[in-house]
Amino acid sequence: MIKLFRFLYPYRISITIVLALIFLQALSDLYLPTLMADIVDTGIVKGDIPYILRIGGFMLLIAAIGMICSISASFLSAKISAGFGKLIRNRVFTHVENFSLQEFDRLGTSSLITRTTNDITQVQQVVTMMLRMMISAPMMCIGGIIMAVSKDAKLSLVLVIVLPVIAAAIFAVVSKGMPLFKAMQVKLDKLNLVLREGLIGIRAIRSFNRIDHEKRRFDEANVDLTKTAVKVNRIMALLMPVMMLVLNFSSIAIIWFGSIRIDSGDMQVGSLMAFLQYAMQIMFSLIMVSMMFVMIPRASASAIRINEVLDMIPEIKDPVQIKHADSQRGCVEFRKVTFRYPGAEKCALTDISFSASPGEVTAIIGGTGSGKSTLISLIPRFYDIDSGSILVDGVDIRDMSQESLRGKIGFVPQKAVLFSGTVAENIRYGKEEATDQEIRHAAEVAQATEFITGLKDGFDSVIAQGGANVSGGQKQRLSIARALVRRAEIYIFDDSFSALDFKTDANLRMALKEEITDSIVFIVAQRVSTVMDADRIIVLDEGRIAGIGNHRELMDTCEVYQEIVFSQLSEEEIA
Known part of the structure; x- marks a missing residue:
């Protein structure tokens, strides 16, 4: 989580002011018991009413200063943490926008959404508490110990016994809770994934009457998350009763041994009252620390997930030296291109070579899974190829900036x-x-x-x-x-006419001819009627080129193309 604190740099002045305000608040809180002891030991015992009024008025002033400091510190810390969350969200979103499709596939959309929302919110909440509690708690604890010892050193031995017990309880609870908080965030990802699929795919779910199945999926993910949440909350819930039990027994011990010291004349009543308040301040400061330790494990798990996104280096990056187009402007060429999806056993495309020039329509056809969409997704460099090269305007696309490359392309997914x-x-x-x-x-x-x-x-x-x-x-x-x-210079239509009726399809292709006469056009299609008029048809079969040519040429030379044509057109249409 410390790595994320660099986003607090713009708020360094505000943080300094918060620390100063908290310091003043701590001083006022520590000073009040001493003033109360003076009122009891001097004013009440001696019956000095003017002294009581004077010190009482001073106490009200100190309390008012502490209150103003506390309110101001709370306001500023909330403002700082909100700005901190805004900066991280902006950084995560901007960084994710640079990811290639490989990084999206690796992390998953639902996980990225959870990390950008829930995880950042967890860290933001802890920053708010840290600015308020993580600073004031040590001040109150150390200051309280010093003031308690100054009141009665021997009675302070009670604290020597109590403090290790509290520290051990905090350590035990946190060590049990940390792994469960990490597991909770993963299970929250799973719940978001199921929910997202259920909402996006509602039409398919209803059409196949799978509503009950999706309910079961959601219930399983929800119950899994709930069980983990209940388990971790049970562990964390143990901390507060233990702390309160120790606190109450400490109060009993202080009053018991303090009364003995008062009876022997070694201590005054006001001093015992002040000592008891300092002891309570020490205990409550430790309770504040324990509350921090309840939230820090979950925030730490969230911070790890956020850093995982920020530390992920996009595999597709712009080159250091960007090359510009030469005389071959307006040409797209594949040279022995081979591509395999990350983790796949076999190549999606193997040894693909062809070229396309301005004014030409290149159609890509083939069976399901033959690599049609994969091929055209390589042109905008959504993925990087394993071997070979793809040239646009005579320049390898890996030597061009992604912005300039995609600025040349009109893409229809x-x-x-x-x-x-x-x-x-x-x-x-x-x-x-x-x-x-x-x-x-x-x-x-x-x-x-x-x-x-x-x-x-x-x-x-x-x-x-x-x-x-x-x-x-x-x-x-x-x-x-x-x-x-x-x-654009290059148009890519990835099976973009599949939902159109034949008349609209024909009208659209006719209008496109007149519109994009100076551009390179790639059309991926399932319908033979959509590609018959193309200048060049590339037939793919299991990631390899089975044939290249126009419709007539392929009907004479390509068996795969013939099978596709015969499966879609009648003999009259073929003739």
Whole structure:
């Protein structure tokens, strides 16, 4: 957790002020019992009313100063911890944005969400307590011991017996609780994963009538987390009764032995009262420390998980020396590319070589799992290849900055993704400075204008989270419009026409021809009708190229392509 304290640096002046305020509060708390002892031993015993009023008024002033210091310290510490949490969340989010898909696959989306929310909140709460308790508790404890010894050194022997008992209780509880807190955070990840899957996949769950199954999954994860939480809370709950038991027995011992010393004339009543208060301050300071030790194990487990994210170095990084395009501008070339997913037994793609030039449409087709989506995901460098090279504009993409590379690409993913906001905002996501005219033109080419104008507010109509209030085909058309508004050098359509009817598909492809005459176009498709007119068709089979050519050439030379065609088209359509 100490590594995260670097985020407190911007608040160093505020922290200094908090420490000063807490120091003043501790001094006022430590001074009050001595003043009370003076009132009893001098004012009450001697019947000196003016002395009682004078010292009593002074006590009120000291208490007021302590109260002001306490309120100010609480306000500043809350402000510091909130800013501390904000900085960490911002840093984690910014760092995660630089991750490649490999890091996302390794950590998991649900775990990243938990780490960015729950884990940071745990650390933030501990920072608040540390600023208040971790500083004031040692001050009160050490100051209380000094003041107690000054009142009666022999009676202080009671504390010599009590303090080790309390320290042993704290150590025993914390050593048992720390592993359980770590386990709780992992089980919270699992609960979030089940919950997220249940909410995102609600349509599939209902269509297959698996609601009871998902309830059981959630109950299992929930009960598992609950059992661990109950177990750790039982352990932590032991601490307070033990502390209170020791506290009460200590009070009894102090009063018992103090009364003996008063009876023998070695101590005054006011001094015993002050000593008892100092003893209580020492005990309560240790109780505050114990409360810290209850929270620190969980916060430490959370801090480890946060640091795991921050310490993770993205495997895909920009080169030190960035190369720029040469005379081969507008060309994409694969040279003997081989790629294997992390942890996979076999390569997803093997020895892939081809090139594509501006004005050409390159279609990629093949069976399920043949590597179509994998191939086109390598162009924007979502993953790094194992061997070979991919050149864009004559430059290896590993020698280009990720921003400049992806700035050349208009990408439409296999699963259409929309964001909460208006239709216009979703299309403008592809080009932030796009004008209203450019947005309308992109929508028209994507065959989306008809359904957009049919909406209540047209382009200002609100899209729900995840595009829940539009159909699959409408999502795809908006995703295509978002890519088209970029006026990119390279367009990638990853099975982006699958939810469109044949008429819309044909109209869209016809409009695209006129729109992207100077761009390189990659189309991944399942339908033969979508790729038949492409300038080049790449047929993949188990991660290898089974054939390259146009439709006619492949019908004569590629058996895999023939099988796909015969499975989809009638003899009249083939002819």
